[in-house]
Amino acid sequence: MDDLSDRIYTAFEPRMPSALEQALEVVERDVRARGITGALRLITPGDGALTWVEFQGGYHGAGIIADGDINDLLADVAEAVQETIMELTWKVWPVCATHDRGLHVGCEQGLTVWRCTGDGTHTAAPVGELP
Numbered sequence: 001m002d003d004l005s006d007r008i009y010t011a012f013e014p015r016m017p018s019a020l021e022q023a024l025e026v027v028e029r030d031v032r033a034r035g036i037t038g039a040l041r042l043i044t045p046g047d048g049a050l051t052w053v054e055f056q057g058g059y060h061g062a063g064i065i066a067d068g069d070i071n072d073l074l075a076d077v078a079e080a081v082q083e084t085i086m087e088l089t090w091k092v093w094p095v096c097a098t099h100d101r102g103l104h105v106g107c108e109q110g111l112t113v114w115r116c117t118g119d120g121t122h123t124a125a126p127v128g129e130l131p
């Protein structure tokens with residue numbers, strides 16, 4: 001490939017959504033399922049090594065390093081969304097509908113899930129599928 005065709009190929013290559021963006025789309029379903037509005041997006045300031053979840057223009061936490069497999073990424077993004085939303089709204093999110101307790105990200109049979117500590121711990125739903 002010469003320089004020109006290299007440039008053309010790059011210019012016309014469709015931009016693929018990154019794994020982080022896909023993970024955020026999954027977690028965003030849970031955010032909207034609970035009636036939370038407000039812009040959610042990924043921001044990567046500086047040298048691009050770390051990504052934050054921005055909600056309503058603010059962000060919190062240590063940032064996400066985009067490595068590991070998709071379940072690790074999904075767990076990282078879910079925790080980052082949770083941390084940021086709770087910090088900016090001063091409300092617990094998400095909450096177990098049965099026990100009225102805050103849920104935590106966990107892993108069950110290879111799936112990233114929301115877990116509740118009520119009644120000796122149970123899984124509320126896979127991340128992205130909160131009722």
Ligand SMILES: [Zn+2]
Nearest residue numbers: 096099116118
């Ligand atoms: Zn529960």
